[in-house]
Amino acid sequence: MTTHAPTAPPGTDRGLLLRLGLGALGWAGLYALNEWFWDAAVGWLGLDLGERLVSSVHFFLYDTVKIFLLLLGLMFVVGLLRASLDLDRARAYLEGRGLGLGLFLAVVLGVVTPFCSCSSIPLFIGFVAAGIPLSITLTFLVASPLVSEIAAIMIGDQFGWDVAVAYVLAGGTLAMAIGWVFSRFRLDRWVEDVVRTSRVAALRAGGHRPTLAERVEAALGESRDIFRDVWVWVLVGVGVGAAIHGWVPTDFFARWAGPQNPLAVAVATLAGVPLYVNGAGVVPVGEALWAKGMGLGTVMAFMMSSIALSIPMAIMLRRVMRPPLLALYFGSVALGIMALGLVFNLAG
Template sequence: MSAPTTGTTGTTGRGTRRLAGLLAVAALAWTGLYALNEVLWDAGFAALGLDLGARVWGSLHFFLYDVSKILLLLVGMIFAIGMLRTTLRPERVREFLQGRSLAVALLLAALLGAVTPFCSCSSIPLFIGFVGAGVPLGVTFAFLVASPLVNEVAVVMLADTFGAALTATYVAAGLTIAVVVGWVFSHLHLERWVEDFVFTTPTATLLRSGRRPTLRDRVDAALEETRDILGRVWKWVILGVAVGAGIHGWVPADFFATYAGEDNPFAVVVATVLGIPLYSNAAGVIPIAEALWTKGMATGTVMAFMMGSVALSLPEAVLLRRVLKPPLLGIFFGTVAVAIMAVGFLVNAVF
């Protein structure tokens, strides 16, 4: 009986080592592609003799480079975080939060949201799982707000585009909004406006067996999550970059100075509202924000536009309506919108 067991163990060990090797090769390939992305597009346009100073070719270069960069980031980061999330169970979060003060629980939930999915739509399954597992509703909403607002991809791209100071401001503002919204919801006792099925049927994909997952289990789950999330957001990334490319090359510089400049006292409100239908995810909206910023829109107004686009979206409203009853859905959107506008006005006053 012992010989077959040993053989099986040896085969399993070799399979694990082979899979680990393939992951290392894939990581190196991804790193190389990401590092060479801009170089390759620059070389291609130069070889064709295309002038990047021209509106058409400049916009096209902007579009191709940013789409490639964002999709590479999405694939790499979703897969890496998916590997990490294979052991994240809603019940563990509930147990970890038990006995902690509300402020600590809200901050921990916001930080957890910052290292999980990239968009509000993909964070809703975890939202359902947390509520169904008994995590307090206010704490769960802190996670739901922070998850799309603050994530690794957004931080990297923000730092590259806007610099460290504004990136730190954005991250701090996003986490603050999440904590404040969670605190408000913790005191309103709104559980009656959550659909009943959330409390009785947790999402099957979030309920793992008690066994320790193998490397193959982790890889399979991460690949499935990557396909799932990427399949939902890739078209929004392309749309977002296309809008950004159009603004980058064709919108006159004085357009935003007129309608969303410092002289318009309602610019932050307008930017927040207009951001909602443009939503894709944080990665997809940053190119648009960059174009708006370079065209003269105030920093706080740009930040409000980004946050409105990321945290409040029509697709999110459709999905959340399956989970939340209309009164709670309205309260959620209204509270987050007011918090975003407050951040926009504050940043405009400081920067």
């Protein structure tokens, strides 16, 4: 005797789709109003955003809400897609086309997603949970903040469009190279179990074809589970970033990372990591350093490390990566940026 899963009453899916649409509009509205609200709150309270303490608190509130919204929204969307799509077929497609295509697509996705180093983590978690090869997900994690379209446009305007093109090509090449190197090793054992034990994976076990209501319920539950596991790390990470936000001593960099120092590229790369700024914030600083005589490659290394690596990012990633993988990731990206800086200096 054949049994069938109970079907939803007529109109149930329609009503659920309507609620999903309204929820998406509400999420988009909150995301769009987030920065405006905190900017307006500074004015309502009569505070000066130019003061370091006010700027740090403003940054903490704005960035925390932004990352919380991204974490919940993106994890829900990724979970819903994982519950709806045949991921085994998608993985088989990528494997059949070779590693190179997967790495290239990861870079393309990273370029078109305008996320900072911390904001790209929710998608990274979703890709790992979906079973996408770790080398491809790490390639995305490198490319998403590093190959910033905002930074590329500002670099083109202030340094020249040939430099902007070189920046995009260099960042994309670095991301693919790191992904290829990582693919040579078995790194999955260094991913925390919390990423893989998900409600969506259990939902599709045994070839079950879930209804829309089941998919939505699983995606919501998984988003809540992951949020509950990482929200403290988000607060700690953004808090560290806010504490040092706006501290960009250009005179210090010009002195210790100037052309007379053979280790200038290494100094600039390491000095950029704690700053936690996006492309729009770091390019003007890079232009000021360039005007003070710092080499182009040294400036590029400073900007790349500021965009692609940060202490808050490390704190948040620790929740999903074990220390060996976290150290390997940060070390590889930092060394790659240093190598690119040396190339830019030689070519410039």
